[in-house]
Amino acid sequence: MIIAVDAMGGEYAPHEIVKGALKAAEEYKIAIALVGKKDILHILTAKNKRKLDITIVEAPEVIDDDESPIEAVANKPNSSIAVGIQLLKEGKAQAFVSAGSTGAVFFCAFMTLGRVEGIDRPAIGSIININVTNPFLLIDCGANPNCKPKHLLQFAQMGSIYAREIFQIPSPRVALLNNGEEEKKGNQLANDTYPVLKASGLNFVGNIEGQFLSQNKADVVVTDGFTGNIVLKTLEGMGDTFLNLRNVGQMLSRASHGESRAMLFDTSVGSLLKRIDYREAGGSCLLGLNGNVIIAHGRSRARAIKNAIGVAKRSVDRKVTEMIQQEDFSEPVVPATEEEET
Amino acid sequence: MIIAVDAMGGEYAPHEIVKGALKAAEEYKIAIALVGKKDILHILTAKNKRKLDITIVEAPEVIDDDESPIEAVANKPNSSIAVGIQLLKEGKAQAFVSAGSTGAVFFCAFMTLGRVEGIDRPAIGSIININVTNPFLLIDCGANPNCKPKHLLQFAQMGSIYAREIFQIPSPRVALLNNGEEEKKGNQLANDTYPVLKASGLNFVGNIEGQFLSQNKADVVVTDGFTGNIVLKTLEGMGDTFLNLRNVGQMLSRASHGESRAMLFDTSVGSLLKRIDYREAGGSCLLGLNGNVIIAHGRSRARAIKNAIGVAKRSVDRKVTEMIQQEDFSEPVVPATEEEET
Structure with missing residues (x-):
C-alpha cells in the first residue's frame, strides 16, 4: 500500500x-x-x-x-x-x-x-471526537451549503458505509441534525428529509439536537453543508477556548504554587483536555x-x-x-x- | 418596578x-x-x-x-x-x-x-458568554426555523437595539453567521441576506464563522432559528462536557493527591471553567x-x-x-x- x-x-x-x-x-x-x-x-x-x-x-x-x-x-x-x-x-x-x-x-x-x-453531491465527512471513546461522523461539513433531501440521503448512505468500515460498527446509527427531537421539527429541508431517512433501510434513529452530539447517540450525523460547517467550526472554536483555558490554568498554577504543582495540574486535567483535541481525530474524508x-x-x-x-x-x-x-x-x-x- | x-x-x-x-x-x-x-x-x-x-x-x-x-x-x-x-x-x-x-x-x-x-417574526435572542468578558447575542435561537432575508434583517435590527441597551455598546457590531468569511459564501439565505445587512445602516461587520464566535468579533450574531438553535445547543452540550471534565479532574486529583491538592485544582481551573457556565449568562429574551x-x-x-x-x-x-x-x-x-x- x-x-x-x-x-x-x-x-x-x-x-x-x-x-x-x-x-x-x-x-x-x-x-x-x-x-x-x-x-x-x-x-x-x-x-x-x-x-x-x-x-x-x-x-x-x-x-x-x-x-x-x-x-x-x-x-x-x-x-x-x-x-x-x-x-x-x-x-x-x-x-x-x-x-x-x-x-x-x-x-x-x-x-x-x-x-x-x-x-449527485460528494460530501465532506468529519470525525468528531468530543466524546473520546465514541467518535461520530458529521456529514456534510461544507461541500454543499444548499441541499435537497436526496442529497442528505446520499450523505447518510455514504456515511453509514464509512462508519461501518472505519469505526467498525456493524449497523451505524444515523441521526438527522435538527432543532428538536420530534419528527415534525426543523426547517423545510429537515422536515422533508426525515421521512426519506426513515424509509431508507438505514439504521435511522431520528433527530439529534446539538446538546446531545457528545452523548454517543449516533455514529453518523447528517446535515447540509452550511449547518455542518458551522457546527464543526463552533466545536473547534470551543475546543480552542478550552485548550487555552488549560494553558491559562497552567500559568496560574505555576505562578501561585510553583513548578511541581503546575505539573500536577497538567497530569490531572491537562491530559483530559488534551484528549478532546480535535486536531488529533483523524480529520475529514471526502466521500x-x-x-x-x-x-x-x-x-x-x-x-x-x-x-x-x-x-x-x-x-x-x-x-x-x-x-x-x-x-x-x-x-x-x-x-x-x-x-x-x- | x-x-x-x-x-x-x-x-x-x-x-x-x-x-x-x-x-x-x-x-x-x-x-x-x-x-x-x-x-x-x-x-x-x-x-x-x-x-x-x-x-x-x-x-x-x-x-x-x-x-x-x-x-x-x-x-x-x-x-x-x-x-x-x-x-x-x-x-x-x-x-x-x-x-x-x-x-x-x-x-x-x-x-x-x-x-x-x-x-413579521418575533425571535429568540440568547446571550452567549463563551467569551466571558465579551458576551454576544445570538438571534434567532429557534423561533423561526425557516426565514427570508427580511426576517434576518429584523433580527439584526432588534438585536442591535438589545445589545446597545443591555451590553451598553453604542454601536453594536452585527455579523451574519456563515460557513465562510467571504461575501459570496453561504447557503441561499445567507447569500441573499448579506447585501440586505450591508445596506441596512447597521454596524454590519460581515460574515462570522463558528470558530470565531468566542473571539469577540461581533456583539450580535444573526442567523435563522434552525441554525441558531443547533449552534446554541451545541455550545451548551460542549459546556456540559467540560463541566463534567472539571468534576472528573477533581476526582482524579483528589484520589491521587489528597484533598488539599484537589482544592488547588478547583481554584486554578475550576473557577475558569465555572465562568463559562452558560446557565449563568442571563438567558434568552423574546424580541x-x-x-x-x-x-x-x-x-x-x-x-x-x-x-x-x-x-x-x-x-x-x-x-x-x-x-x-x-x-x-x-x-x-x-x-x-x-x-x-x-
Missing part, C-alpha cells in the same frame, strides 16, 4: 507533515509518497529514508489556504495537491492525505477523480469520489498527521471507496403521510 | 426559582411577583417576605417541558406562564421571567402581547413582542435566576421594548449587484 501525503499543506508544513509521515511509515509499515518541493523533502527525510519506505514526488507549486480553490487548482497544475491526487488517479497511490486547503483538495479531487455513479482522500486539520502537527494517515490506511484496508462504488443509491419509496393521503 | 417570575418553571422549580427571586429582590431592590401555586410559595417565602417586596400570584396549573406548547397554552389558561404574561399585558408587571418551556412562553407571549408593528420576556435556562439554579431577573430589570430600565416599538423596520434599498445590472 502506498499513501500519498501532501508535504506542503497545513500551517506546520513541511516539517511536522514529514515528521508525522515518517512516524506513520514506521508504525503502520506502509509506503509513503511525500509530495512537494524535492530539495527540502530530501533534507527532511535524509536521516530516515533508508530504514523506511519513503519516496519523494516533486511538486514545485504550493496552494495557499487563502487562495480561491477553483482559481488555485486551475492556475497551479503542479501543486502538491494536484500531483498527489494525480498519483491516486493513476493507481500509483491508494489514498491521499493533505492538511492543505479543504476547498482546493475537494475541487481538485472532484475534477480529477470524478463522482461515484449515483452520487462520493473515486478515491480515498483524507483532509487533516490545517493546524495538524506530526501526531495528527500520523493519525490521518492511519485513517487513510484503514480506508484502503477496508475498501471504503469500493464499497461506496458498489452501493445502490436509488431513492427509497417514501410512504405517503396522512396529510398527503387525504 | 415589578418583575413577574414564573415560580413553577424549570428543573429546580420552585425552590431554586424562589431562592433566586428573593436574592434578586434584595440585591436589585425591586418588587417581585412570584407566580405559581400559592400554598408552596407562601411556605418558601415565609422567612423573607416581610423584609422584601414580594407578592404571590396564584396560578394553579403548570406547563411541563414535554408538553406541546400550543396545546399546553390552549388547555391550561391558569398556568404560571399564562398568568405571568397576563400580568405584563395588564401593566401589573414590567417584565416576565421564566425558566419553563421556551416554546410555551414564546407562544403564550405571542398570543397575549402581540407583535411589535413592522415585525419583537409588546413586553419584556426573559427565558432563563431550564436547568437554572438560584444564581442563574437572579441573573435573568437582573437582565429583565435592565430591559425595563433601558426601555428595550419601547425602543423596539419606536424603530423603523422598513427594508433598506439594496443596491443592484453587478450581475443584476448586466
